[in-house]
Amino acid sequence: MADEPTADTPRVAVLGGGVMGETLLSALLTAGWTAEQVEVTERYAPRADELAGRYGVRTGASNAEAAARADVVLLAVKPNVVASVLDEIKDALGEGELVVSVAAGLPIASYEKRLAAGQPVVRVMPNTPAVVGKGASAIAAGTHATQEHLALVERLLAATGLVVRVEEKDLDAVTAISGSGPAYAFYLIDAMAEAGVLLGLTRDLATKLAVATVEGSAALAAQSGDHPAVLRERVSSPGGTTVAAVQVLDAHGVRAGVVAAAEAARDRSRELGKQY
Numbered sequence: 001m002a003d004e005p006t007a008d009t010p011r012v013a014v015l016g017g018g019v020m021g022e023t024l025l026s027a028l029l030t031a032g033w034t035a036e037q038v039e040v041t042e043r044y045a046p047r048a049d050e051l052a053g054r055y056g057v058r059t060g061a062s063n064a065e066a067a068a069r070a071d072v073v074l075l076a077v078k079p080n081v082v083a084s085v086l087d088e089i090k091d092a093l094g095e096g097e098l099v100v101s102v103a104a105g106l107p108i109a110s111y112e113k114r115l116a117a118g119q120p121v122v123r124v125m126p127n128t129p130a131v132v133g134k135g136a137s138a139i140a141a142g143t144h145a146t147q148e149h150l151a152l153v154e155r156l157l158a159a160t161g162l163v164v165r166v167e168e169k170d171l172d173a174v175t176a177i178s179g180s181g182p183a184y185a186f187y188l189i190d191a192m193a194e195a196g197v198l199l200g201l202t203r204d205l206a207t208k209l210a211v212a213t214v215e216g217s218a219a220l221a222a223q224s225g226d227h228p229a230v231l232r233e234r235v236s237s238p239g240g241t242t243v244a245a246v247q248v249l250d251a252h253g254v255r256a257g258v259v260a261a262a263e264a265a266r267d268r269s270r271e272l273g274k275q276y
């Protein structure tokens with residue numbers, strides 16, 4: 001149980017202080033959790049010290065001790081480490097203590113079979129824009145997770161951006177679109193910036209323009225609600241520059257490449273689920 005458990009602010013242990021662990025930690029602090037109500041475990045000691053210095057939270061290496069102090073455990077280790085961490089924390093978890101995991105691919109059943117009977121589990125697929133409150137996360141409940149558990153996870157993620165509830169069967173596809181998706185967007189930004197440099201702009205200016213263009217396009221798509229194809233048509237003046245450019249994107253199979261990339265991510269997510 002927690003040191004000072006309250007119904008309103010359950011004590012959270014984030015296990016794994018890497019990219020996603022830090023993202024979730026900072027989101028919890030933004031959402032109103034105090035540094036005393038959150039702790040992080042991190043196997044790599046210099047990283048643990050870095051997080052303790054940056055956020056003022058307790059950090060340590062013992063997953064079992066952190067899980068014993070917590071009301072909610074948030075797993076943010078890589079999929080290949082999840083099984084060993086579950087074995088470490090299994091007996092330290094309180095009855096009904098919620099286990100939340102962001103690990104890609106691993107089915108909820110693989111957690112439930114390693115944990116005590118009845119332990120509630122919620123799977124989350126977040127993404128890195130969560131660190132600036134512009135993330136997209138999907139959450140799915142395990143056999144013993146209730147609507148209240150899902151609502152609690154929504155509170156935990158409140159500062160990360162969009163949170164949607166899905167069925168677990170959809171999480172591999174979610175991973176391929178929004179989980180890995182920021183990498184596709186950064187890939188595009190990088191390519192646009194590089195193209196700007198090729199065309200004679202400074203790298204600084206080209207990057208600024210590429211970032212603002214992608215950010216503005218996403219905001220326009222979100223606010224207008226128009227189909228992306230309609231928005232693209234509005235940029236394409238007859239006989240103009242944009243149709244010339246989009247024709248080249250099509251000729252290079254960029255659209256098909258995006259679809260194939262998402263399929264590869266979905267397949268890799270499935271493989272991870274079988275592998276670990």
Ligand SMILES: NC(=O)C1=CN([C@@H]2O[C@H](COP(=O)(O)OP(=O)(O)OC[C@H]3O[C@@H](n4cnc5c(N)ncnc54)[C@H](O)[C@@H]3O)[C@@H](O)[C@H]2O)C=CC1
Binds near residue numbers: 019044063076085104
């Ligand atoms: N990075 C991303 O964009 C996303 C990652 N995820 C998931 O988040 C999880 C973590 O991924 P990243 O943060 O990217 O990886 P990462 O490698 O940055 O972080 C993992 C951290 O766990 C630590 N660690 C390893 N074994 C440990 C143990 N036994 N106890 C405590 N800490 C331990 C490592 O030292 C490392 O700092 C993965 O399962 C991944 O599938 C999910 C969605 C998006």
Ligand SMILES: O=C(O)[C@@H]1CCC=N1
Binds near residue numbers: 104175179180
């Ligand atoms: O690349 C990965 O496996 C993780 C999951 C989604 C984004 N990053």
